[in-house]
Amino acid sequence: MSKTIIKIEDLKRSFTMGEETVHALKGISFSIQEGEFVTIMGTSGSGKSTLLNVLGCLDQPNSGVYEIDGVSIKELTKNELARIRNEKIGFIFQSYNLLARTTAIENVELPLLYSTKVLTAEEIHTKAFKALEQVNLSDRLDHTPSQLSGGQ
Ligand SMILES: Nc1ncnc2c1ncn2[C@@H]1O[C@H](COP(=O)(O)OP(=O)(O)O)[C@@H](O)[C@H]1O
Numbered sequence: 406m407s408k409t410i411i412k413i414e415d416l417k418r419s420f421t422m423g424e425e426t427v428h429a430l431k432g433i434s435f436s437i438q439e440g441e442f443v444t445i446m447g448t449s450g451s452g453k454s455t456l457l458n459v460l461g462c463l464d465q466p467n468s469g470v471y472e473i474d475g476v477s478i479k480e481l482t483k484n485e486l487a488r489i490r491n492e493k494i495g496f497i498f499q500s501y502n503l504l505a506r507t508t509a510i511e512n513v514e515l516p517l518l519y520s521t522k523v524l525t526a527e528e529i530h531t532k533a534f535k536a537l538e539q540v541n542l543s544d545r546l547d548h549t550p551s552q553l554s555g556g557q
């Protein structure tokens with residue numbers, strides 16, 4: 406039986422700007438099963454980034470349910486949310502948000518340094534190397550973000 410990894414129900418997120426309120430997410434519901442590959446499509450301004458910010462635990466909804474791996478994010482503290490982001494979420498920002506003066510391999514190692522799992526420097530390096538190798542970047546380890554292509 407498949408396992409539900411992401412479950413959202415009647416999720417709402419609005420932004421108040423002075424007199425005006427923008428209703429970016431007006432009560433959406435769906436769930437994603439383990440192993441599923443899902444694409445969210447929509448016109449500009451339809452709420453994709455707002456939704457991803459909530460799914461990525463970077464933003465909280467005004468109301469509704471969001472459960473990741475069976476855990477409701479509503480009850481979590483800032484530190485618990487940070488731990489979920491570190492351990493369960495991979496997020497590629499439109500503007501990358503890589504550390505500019507830090508090499509490719511060090512950028513990949515960084516989240517493992519913050520991890521609550523105790524790993525040696527060598528284990529961290531090996532994991533980061535393997536991850537970069539999987540995406541054909543093992544010959545770009547010492548390149549900084551500006552020395553990589555957008556796709557890389
Ligand atoms: N921080 C914010 N403050 C006010 N309005 C916002 C904010 N973020 C997004 N919006 C508004 O919410 C709507 C959805 O935006 P967004 O999620 O960025 O759309 P998309 O990523 O699909 O292009 C837009 O009308 C946008 O102007």
Ligand SMILES: [Mg+2]
Pocket residue numbers: 453454455
């Ligand atoms: Mg967007």
